Structures are given as structure tokens and as C-alpha cells.
Amino acid sequence: MGRLFGTDGVRGLANKDVTAELALDLGVAAAHVLGASGEFEGHRPRAVVGRDPRASGEFLSAAVAAGLASAGVDVVNLGVVPTPAVAYLTGALGVDLGVMISASHNPMPDNGIKFFARGGVKLDDAVEDAIEQRLGEHWDRPTGAAVGRMSTDTGQSGAAYVRHLVESIGGSDDSAPLTGLRIAVDCANGAASEVGPAALRAAGADVVVINASPDGRNINEKCGSTHPEQLQAVVVASEADFGVAFDGDADRCLAVDHAGVLVDGDQIMGVLALALKDAGRLAQDTLVVTVMSNLGLLLAMRDAGVRTVQAGVGDRYVLEEMRAGAFTLGGEQSGHIIMSDYATTGDGVLTALHLAARVQQTGQKLADLAAVVQRLPQTLQNVAGVDKARAGTDEVLREAVARAEQALGDTGRVLLRPSGTEALVRVMVEASTQHQADEVAADLAGVVRERLAL
Known part of the structure; x- marks a missing residue:
């Protein structure tokens, strides 16, 4: 059996892979591992539990809460809130752990369970392994007054989260910066x-809202950051200055300029990096990106005097690099952007507010700000049915990659990456023209297919 935890918690088809029984057991195991800090300090451990609007989140959040309470943890049910709200409130309320029930940008039938340790930080591999090892073990059950209690948040915590977001751009009862x-x-x-529209309105913006009527089944359905087509049309029709699109749990944000042109996570990171640099708040003038970020971002940052550090694919690896170097900004092309001065994880609403603040402060259109990142043509080919384990060791393949890199020079790059979940190798090529990117990618994909055949 493979590892239960993936790159972002436990995720799968709800009620098949992610069941109520598993959720309850994970609640118990997490209580034993993450709740111990409260016991050591002489108080009953405490937790907050949130979820996105998926129908399955109702029974899964109830099951997790039941597991936590049965193990002696007091639980506050936050209801439907973004993932970054759970992270923020875990730290702000001083509780011992937070739990979010969400499958983020995945389709509605999926769901997931992700944990936050004290302070609202994601778990490292060792802590996840410790939780997994505690599943199904014998344990002494508390009884009587020692069992955990459950309560439901009245909305105050969500309001505190919105205030935190608005204050991060200088907003207050007396100031509406947008x-x-x-x-x-x-x-x-x-x-x-x-909370998304509420935060933007509290900061003073005139907000046009679409796809804000969750019914338990329509999350991410042809909308949001994975399907921005509706937003692109609405921005133009409403004559908005720009638009923002969140994913299902709002840890991501993509944007659309006034003409309806998509502004991706690489471009947003470029805009925010320069804003922080101008303000003297970009730690060590460094931006953390992943190996999948477009070369155009790296070149733009180099020209602007910003150093880039590359992490593996996945926000947890971006965060690890940020912590290791004490950096303040990092993220992914997908729009998962971490601003560590204000958040411990990616926060789509926070990103939207700071992007809007930059537009307001400069008086420039988002299209002009985003133009600092000139995206290079990019091609991605997935080569299936191959031995991905040999992708980094086959000498003929390595020589083919070296020849391609030499031909591309400083205006392109090659990335061969074995998939973490499938028997395939991803071939990504960036070049000065789309034709060159397509041609080089096709050639390398052929070498991968031939050399790594099963």
C-alpha cells in the first residue's frame, strides 16, 4: 500500500477513497500527534475544522470532528471557509491544530483532508508519517468530562479573517484603499x-460577482481559476478594471486584465515581487518559484534585480524554500502564491487584494503591470507507458537533452520530469518561437519513448 498522504493532504474520490471511517480515524490519529502540545501545556487540546461547499464535506467534516472530540480535543466548526482561513485562524486563535476538508480545484466528486499544525503551518513528511502510523492503533479512550466538546463558530472568526486580509493592504474602518x-x-x-467579495468590498472596491452560489454540487464546474472563460467575458462586459478567479478552496488566484486577457500566476508573482521590492519588503530581493515557472518570469526578475530560487512542483516545496531562506514571496504558475508576511499558505483572496493595491498605487492598468513578464512560448508533452525511473539516468536521453539546451541557448530551456502519480514523463520545452518549442519537444518525446520503453 502506498503512502496515504499526497502532496497536499489526503485526497481522492469522496466516500470511496476518502470515507467517513477514514476521516474519523485520521481525526483520532491527528489528535494524538498534533494535540499533544496542548496536553503538555496543561490544557485540553483545541482544533478548528473548516470545509469547502462540496456535499461530501458535510459528513467528512463531521467525521473528523467526531474523531478529534472522541480523543479529547475541543473542536470549533468553522463551516464553509477558504483553506487559508483555516490556516490563519489556527494561528490567530492559538489552537493546537486545524483541519480543512477540501479537494481544492478538483472536480466535485473528489474531496480531501489536510491538516495544519500549531501556528497554521502545513505538516512536513515526518509528521504526516507519524499520523499515518497511528491509524488503527489501540488507544486509551477518554470518558466522562475528559471527552472533547464541539461548538459552532457564529461568524466572528470569518469576520476576523476578512479584517486581517483588508488590514494587510492598509484598509480599516477609516481607510478604503481600493x-x-x-x-x-x-x-x-x-x-x-x-469572504472573497466581502474583503474586496471592505477595502473599497466596486465588486462584480459571479459563481458565488454554491449548492454542494457546482464547485469548480466550468468556472473559477481552472475555467476563466466566464470571467474574461464578464470583465469586458462590465467594464471592470480587471478580474480575479479563485479555485474551490481559494488558495489560488488567477487574474484577467481589462481586455479579458488571462494573467497567470507567473505574471502575478512578477507584479507582486516588484511591488514588494519597491516597498523594501521583498526579503533579500528574492522570489521563490517552481521549475515549471515560465523562463520569461526568470528573465524579467533578473532584469529587475530580483533573484529567483527554484523549488520542486507543489506549494509545500515552495514554502520549504521560503522558510529555509527566510523569503517573503513565492508561488506557482497556477496562481498558488504565498506572501509569508501575512499568511502561512497560499491565499487567493490575499493575492487579489495585493494585486489590486498595486494597480491602485501605480495608476497603471493590470495589462501594463503584467507586461513586465514576457512569457516565452512553451510546449508540454506527456509521454506515457515508459519507465519513468530511468528518466534521469539514461545516457542517450541525457545527451539529447544537453544538445537541445545548447541549441536553445539563453532564450529557452528543457525540463524532463517524471510524473509523481502516473507512469509517464513530462517533457517541457520553452523557446523563442512556438515552432521551435514544438519541434524540440517532439524530438525529445521521441527519444524518451524509444529509450525508456517498457
């Missing part, structure tokens, strides 16, 4: 359907 901006918002019928 006044005069019209922003279209696609909430993906997800967890930010209330």
Missing part, C-alpha cells in the same frame, strides 16, 4: 463565495 476600482470576481461556487 476605492474607485471595479473588480470582477469569480468565486468558483466555492469556499470564498462570501
